[in-house]
Amino acid sequence: MLYSEAGQLSTDYLHGARRFRLRQERLEVLAVLVIAFVAVPAFADDYWLTAILIPFSILALAGLGLNLLTGFAGQLSVGSAGFMAVGAYTAYNVLLRLPGVPLLLAFALGGVAAAIAGVLAGLPSLRIKGFYLVVTTLAAQFFIEWVFTRFRWFSNDNASGLVSVPRLVVLGRDASSPLGRYLLTLSVVVALTALALNIPKSELGRRWMAVRDMDTAAAVIGIPVLRTKLLAFAISSFYCGVAGALWGFTYLGTFDPRAWELSRSFQILFIIIIGGMGSIMGSFLGSAFMLLVPIAMSHAGSALLGGSVDQGAIENYKKILFGLLIVAFLIREPGGLARLLRRARDRARIWPLRSW
Amino acid sequence: MSTPSASASAAPQGAHPPLLELQGIRLAFKAVRAVEDVSFKVRRHEICAVIGPNGAGKSSILNIVSGVYRPDAGSVAFDGERRSHMLPRQTAQQGIARTFQNIAVFKGMSVLENLLTGTTLRFESSWLEQLLWLGRAKGAERREREHAERVLEFLELQPYRDAPVGRLAYGLQKRVELGRALAAAPQLLLLDEPMAGMNASEKQSMSEAILDVNRQLGTTIVLIEHDMRVVMDISDHVVVLDHGRVVGDGTPDEVRQNPDVLRAYLGSRRQAAQTQSQSAASDITDPPDASAILAASAPAASAASAAPAPSPASIAAST
Amino acid sequence: MNFFLETLIGGLLAGVLYSMVAIGFVLIYKASGVFNFAQGSLLLFAALTFVSLTERGFSFWVAFLLTLATMAVVAVLIERFLLRPLVARSPITLFMATLGLSYIIEGVAQALWGADVHGLDLGIDDVPFPIGPISVSRFDLIAAATAGLLVVGLALFAGRSRLGLSLRAVADDPLAALSLGVRLPKIWRWVWTLAGLVGLIAGLFWGSRSGVQFSLSLVVLKAMPVLVIGGFDSIAGALVGGLIVGASEKLAEVYIGEIVGGGIENWFPYALAIASLMVRPAGLFGERAIERV
Numbered sequence: 003m004l005y006s007e008a009g010q011l012s013t014d015y016l017h018g019a020r021r022f023r024l025r026q027e028r029l030e031v032l033a034v035l036v037i038a039f040v041a042v043p044a045f046a047d048d049y050w051l052t053a054i055l056i057p058f059s060i061l062a063l064a065g066l067g068l069n070l071l072t073g074f075a076g077q078l079s080v081g082s083a084g085f086m087a088v089g090a091y092t093a094y095n096v097l098l099r100l101p102g103v104p105l106l107l108a109f110a111l112g113g114v115a116a117a118i119a120g121v122l123a124g125l126p127s128l129r130i131k132g133f134y135l136v137v138t139t140l141a142a143q144f145f146i147e148w149v150f151t152r153f154r155w156f157s158n159d160n161a162s163g164l165v166s167v168p169r170l171v172v173l174g175r176d177a178s179s180p181l182g183r184y185l186l187t188l189s190v191v192v193a194l195t196a197l198a199l200n201i202p203k204s205e206l207g208r209r210w211m212a213v214r215d216m217d218t219a220a221a222v223i224g225i226p227v228l229r230t231k232l233l234a235f236a237i238s239s240f241y242c243g244v245a246g247a248l249w250g251f252t253y254l255g256t257f258d259p260r261a262w263e264l265s266r267s268f269q270i271l272f273i274i275i276i277g278g279m280g281s282i283m284g285s286f287l288g289s290a291f292m293l294l295v296p297i298a299m300s301h302a303g304s305a306l307l308g309g310s311v312d313q314g315a316i317e318n319y320k321k322i323l324f325g326l327l328i329v330a331f332l333i334r335e336p337g338g339l340a341r342l343l344r345r346a347r348d349r350a351r352i353w354p355l356r357s358w
Numbered sequence: 359m360s361t362p363s364a365s366a367s368a369a370p371q372g373a374h375p376p377l378l379e380l381q382g383i384r385l386a387f388k389a390v391r392a393v394e395d396v397s398f399k400v401r402r403h404e405i406c407a408v409i410g411p412n413g414a415g416k417s418s419i420l421n422i423v424s425g426v427y428r429p430d431a432g433s434v435a436f437d438g439e440r441r442s443h444m445l446p447r448q449t450a451q452q453g454i455a456r457t458f459q460n461i462a463v464f465k466g467m468s469v470l471e472n473l474l475t476g477t478t479l480r481f482e483s484s485w486l487e488q489l490l491w492l493g494r495a496k497g498a499e500r501r502e503r504e505h506a507e508r509v510l511e512f513l514e515l516q517p518y519r520d521a522p523v524g525r526l527a528y529g530l531q532k533r534v535e536l537g538r539a540l541a542a543a544p545q546l547l548l549l550d551e552p553m554a555g556m557n558a559s560e561k562q563s564m565s566e567a568i569l570d571v572n573r574q575l576g577t578t579i580v581l582i583e584h585d586m587r588v589v590m591d592i593s594d595h596v597v598v599l600d601h602g603r604v605v606g607d608g609t610p611d612e613v614r615q616n617p618d619v620l621r622a623y624l625g626s627r628r629q630a631a632q633t634q635s636q637s638a639a640s641d642i643t644d645p646p647d648a649s650a651i652l653a654a655s656a657p658a659a660s661a662a663s664a665a666p667a668p669s670p671a672s673i674a675a676s677t
Numbered sequence: 678m679n680f681f682l683e684t685l686i687g688g689l690l691a692g693v694l695y696s697m698v699a700i701g702f703v704l705i706y707k708a709s710g711v712f713n714f715a716q717g718s719l720l721l722f723a724a725l726t727f728v729s730l731t732e733r734g735f736s737f738w739v740a741f742l743l744t745l746a747t748m749a750v751v752a753v754l755i756e757r758f759l760l761r762p763l764v765a766r767s768p769i770t771l772f773m774a775t776l777g778l779s780y781i782i783e784g785v786a787q788a789l790w791g792a793d794v795h796g797l798d799l800g801i802d803d804v805p806f807p808i809g810p811i812s813v814s815r816f817d818l819i820a821a822a823t824a825g826l827l828v829v830g831l832a833l834f835a836g837r838s839r840l841g842l843s844l845r846a847v848a849d850d851p852l853a854a855l856s857l858g859v860r861l862p863k864i865w866r867w868v869w870t871l872a873g874l875v876g877l878i879a880g881l882f883w884g885s886r887s888g889v890q891f892s893l894s895l896v897v898l899k900a901m902p903v904l905v906i907g908g909f910d911s912i913a914g915a916l917v918g919g920l921i922v923g924a925s926e927k928l929a930e931v932y933i934g935e936i937v938g939g940g941i942e943n944w945f946p947y948a949l950a951i952a953s954l955m956v957r958p959a960g961l962f963g964e965r966a967i968e969r970v
Binding site for chain 3: 078126129130132133134136137138140141144145147148151152264268271275314315318319320321322323324325326327328329332333336
């Protein structure tokens with residue numbers, strides 16, 4: 003057997019509910035962490051770090067945030083980029099105007115500010131359900147875009163509207179090199195993901211899923227629906243806010259309000275649709291997919307057509323491809339890549355026997 | 359069903375006040391009068407069946423007791439406290455749990471997770487503790503999981519423990535819904551057509567489960583049901599509604615022989631056809647949703663087809 | 678006072694253009710129960726098709742009919758490959774599918790016609806047309822008249838024609854309609870073609886106003902508040918909603934914009950929409966959906 007679970011039984015109720023219950027799964031996670039924290043810094047070049055791994059991790063975090071809200075709690079949102087912006091600008095202004103605040107705390111405050119924005123955006127969600135939440139979250143997105151564009155105070159009254167982040171210093175050490183930025187991003191993402199993994203097996207996660215599946219029934223059994231929804235908005239936006247701070251600080255370095263436009267909200271929504279809604283792993287798969295496919299396409303393009311391919315054409319085909327993938331996934335596999343992976347894994351579990 | 363007629367149940371008489379008492383309940387949806395001056399009592403530890411033709415107002419009564427609908431007039435007294443309206447959450451806090459006519463399980467979660475949601479009011483840890491997975495959260499989770507596993511065992515759902523409920527057969531989904539209600543350890547259990555859409559063996563299992571809940575856990579049960587055999591078999595107390603009014607209230611035997619009840623169900627042969635089309639038109643408990651009409655009329659068809667032809671005496675003999 | 682009236686009327690007439698776009702959404706919502714996020718891209722696609730035909734020398738009406746035929750083909754493709762596979766799914770899923778669809782259509786449009794702006798001349802000049810003491814744009818008046826004709830035409834179609842009757846049946850209760858023998862795929866194809874026609878007309882006016890370019894597909898973002906306020910399933914609502922959004926947007930821009938600084942047109946209609954949702958969730962003319970337990 004490739005994958006034997008024999009003898010790995012749980013005798014404790016809680017143990018049986020663990021996400022990585024099997025020894026094999028725990029080893030896999032350990033391997034991934036070792037690769038991420040040890041092997042990558044040893045072997046990866048700057049391009050991989052700055053152009054691929056850092057944005058991958060951050061978008062996965064943002065996707066995770068949106069997944070908590072939309073995948074677990076069933077509240078559709080197209081405002082994630084707006085919440086990212088709140089996180090980024092808050093962190094920037096905290097570091098700018100409050101001397102001595104450590105970088106990580108600034109990120110956390112960015113998350114908190116985004117959480118507050120999220121709660122405000124989620125307030126209408128008691129009366130407004132399902133698809134109509136697109137309207138409220140879209141309103142939040144546009145309003146946030148407007149605030150940061152209109153009020154130059156947030157950009158330190160910079161004439162061009164661009165802000166440049168200060169040098170990154172974490173725990174006394176300089177983190178502004180590609181490797182430093184990578185490790186900082188990775189640590190934050192891993193830490194927040196570890197917390198998020200507690201959600202599906204907890205009462206918090208169950209309440210969200212109950213509200214998602216049938217909120218009238220949830221209310222009847224005693225779940226406080228509005229509070230549950232607002233908590234989802236808060237926690238989800240916190241994650242998006244921290245992701246936004248990371249995006250601005252460790253990836254972009256310089257940003258203006260256009261980094262947080264509606265198209266980015268759609269990008270994050272696509273990440274979770276393709277990756278798998280309601281799956282934490284799915285956010286990572288979707289993010290990897292979203293980043294690697296365009297690269298693969300331009301390599302394939304230049305291999306097929308020889309020479310470099312027009313960037314604009316790539317953008318077009320990328321649009322068409324992603325649109326097709328969204329529709330295809332929604333039709334065939336709403337669980338996204340995560341479900342596909344799970345099915346493959348289930349087959350591996352009973353290999354060499356065939357499917358059920 | 360070989361269980362003895364349930365009129366010899368252990369419900370004590372007189373000394374204790376009724377667990378549930380409806381007085382003068384009235385409810386109308388725009389021009390349609392769903393419930394018109396309904397009053398009855400439910401004693402502790404009894405199984406009370408609410409029966410009646412389609413459109414009689416049975417689901418509305420259940421919805422009123424569980425706080426989903428607000429009555430236009432009248433009051434509900436539960437465990438001594440009288441009130442005209444409570445929010446669904448408050449009724450749950452008081453110890454009332456229910457199932458729904460069109461199953462309301464959480465299809466995206468597993469069976470165990472569904473049962474666990476029933477424990478939500480008892481859960482003793484905050485979201486932050488759960489997010490950080492602190493000791494208090496772990497303890498509460500362990501306790502409630504243990505409780506949910508016991509319900510799982512009681513209802514013999516162990517084989518389906520981790521299965522996503524949406525994938526299960528209809529009868530199993532109903533049992534999961536019952537389990538979720540049980541997980542809340544309620545004083546009063548409201549079951550809205552628990553046997554609807556089930557085949558004979560599923561009905562047997564469900565009846566046994568309901569009796570077990572009543573006998574072993576002492577839970578008071580109010581159920582809406584169309585299958586007369588089940589009703590006569592397991593209930594201690596039957597309330598008959600027709601067009602929103604109570605036309606019969608007593609033990610199964612008493613109700614069986616009540617002329618008003620017979621008229622409501624059977625009518626004269628001329629009236630039978632008229633009543634059927636009338637109750638279809640004033641069918642306010644069912645939505646203008648074809649699938650629900652189809653689902654609801656199936657059991658009703660069996661009751662209606664069982665009722666018209668035989669005489670009262672033969673109904674008594676067949677049970 | 679005159680300035681206020683001019684602003685108001687200017688806003689109302691701008692709102693007419695919103696209404697025109699919104700009507701396309703209403704048609705699809707009534708027939709398929711989905712908010713078609715791709716309507717804006719369809720509008721863009723129609724306008725681009727038309728423009729490239731006229732640029733190649735086809736006359737107005739020939740180009741119009743050819744474009745209409747193209748939109749019918751697109752409708753058939755959408756019905757076959759998007760609507761049919763997703764027939765029993767939730768509104769959120771359908772919405773996300775139309776989101777994906779909008780990306781496909783935009784990508785295809787851009788691949789076929791590039792990203793340039795195309796001018797579109799309908800032969801209607803944007804010249805002032807005095808009515809009493811106020812001056813309104815001739816273009817706006819003709820747009821308003823066209824929208825009015827559209828609404829009347831659609832109302833007649835829905836009320837009198839057999840297809841219209843089937844459409845209303847489907848909108849009311851798809852299952853019952855099916856049981857009566859109404860063929861959903863056929864209805865959907867017709868409705869999406871009709872929506873394509875409405876999109877083409879709207880696209881022509883919009884394109885003539887601001888040039889046929891990619892931001893045209895963003896009209897969908899303007900249509901949403903219109904539909905929320907007017908009701909997703911009402912054409913009258915689309916009309917009234919459009920007028921309300923147009924007028925309030927213009928007035929807010931002029932009067933509130935002074936205080937808060939410009940650029941509020943993006944989110945102001947949405948703020949209105951949220952307020953409307955809290956007060957009248959189904960919109961002014963929409964039907965309340967009753968949630969069944």
